[in-house]
Amino acid sequence: MVSNTEKRRNKQEYSLDRIRTLAKQGAVSFMSSRVTRCVMNNQTLTCPVCEEGRLTESTFADDFKHGKKTLHIDGLECYLCNNCGADPVFPEQIRRNHLSIADSKRVEDDLLTGAKIKEIRNQLGLSQSDAARIFGGGDNAFSKYERGDVIQSKAMDKLLRLTAKHQVNLLELCSFAGMPVKHTNIGR
Numbered sequence: 001m002v003s004n005t006e007k008r009r010n011k012q013e014y015s016l017d018r019i020r021t022l023a024k025q026g027a028v029s030f031m032s033s034r035v036t037r038c039v040m041n042n043q044t045l046t047c048p049v050c051e052e053g054r055l056t057e058s059t060f061a062d063d064f065k066h067g068k069k070t071l072h073i074d075g076l077e078c079y080l081c082n083n084c085g086a087d088p089v090f091p092e093q094i095r096r097n098h099l100s101i102a103d104s105k106r107v108e109d110d111l112l113t114g115a116k117i118k119e120i121r122n123q124l125g126l127s128q129s130d131a132a133r134i135f136g137g138g139d140n141a142f143s144k145y146e147r148g149d150v151i152q153s154k155a156m157d158k159l160l161r162l163t164a165k166h167q168v169n170l171l172e173l174c175s176f177a178g179m180p181v182k183h184t185n186i187g188r
């Protein structure tokens with residue numbers, strides 16, 4: 001005789017295990033703290049709240065404080081249950097939302113967006129770690145800027161714009177960093 005608690009636990013463990021497998025296959029990402037359990041059948045996400053409804057992708061808008069201003073940001077991602085109306089946000093969506101919010105703040109402050117920083121870095125032919133060695137900001141600076149985890153300083157922003165416009169300056173910056181120029185796209 002299996003107790004109800006045990007059944008629930010087994011079901012939950014099965015579900016989480018299944019989710020981990022699906023996550024490895026790239027089919028679904030890990031749940032956020034707002035969602036503890038979710039079952040996927042034939043590409044259909046079942047609602048973790050009512051366990052009956054089907055989740056479909058949806059968007060929402062929210063207001064965010066930025067200095068003295070309030071930014072209204074639309075198009076943030078979530079799921080919506082067609083049965084109970086729950087609106088869980090999954091980790092991949094949280095990451096993308098996080099970047100959208102950081103980019104809105106950067107646009108407001110006339111700073112480069114994460115995508116634009118990546119574009120400049122690629123134009124210069126630099127890996128994220130080479131870019132950090134050359135421009136500074138710490139080891140993981142560029143992955144943080146590009147993901148929107150950290151907003152670059154105005155000084156860093158200007159340095160990136162200047163180097164993108166006058167790529168020859170990269171030679172000097174490489175020399176400051178004691179790096180061979182072969183790390184870059186200069187002269188190719």
Ligand SMILES: [Zn+2]
Pocket residue numbers: 047048049050051052053081082083084085086
């Ligand atoms: Zn539901």
